[in-house]
Amino acid sequence: MSSQPNNPLHGVTLEQVITQLHAHYGWEKLGQLISIRCFQADPSVKSSxxxxxxxxxAREKVEALYIETFSS
Incomplete structure (x- = not known):
């Protein structure tokens, strides 16, 4: 496995991304920021x-929001 020092998502699972974004914004705000149905209609980590x-x-948009929100 190669090292990816310039990849801000290295070692972060998609589930962690969704969970942290949900904790930070909540489903309603996530649905406003990224207009995808899995955040707007009966949202859950599993369906997302x-x-x-x-x-x-859609995954690219979610990952971009994660990087924008949590990168220092």
Whole structure:
């Protein structure tokens, strides 16, 4: 396994990303910031993981928000 010192998501799972964003913003605010149905209609970590694993464009938006929110 190679080292990725310039990758801010290295070692962070998608579940951790969603959980931390939910704790920081809440589902309602997440649904406003990123307009995807898994954050707006009956949101949960499990449904979000299922959707984001199949939808690369949405995952990129979520990861970008995570980096913007938690990078120092």
């Amino acid at each position: 993981l299922k959707f984001l694993r199949k939808t690369p464009w």
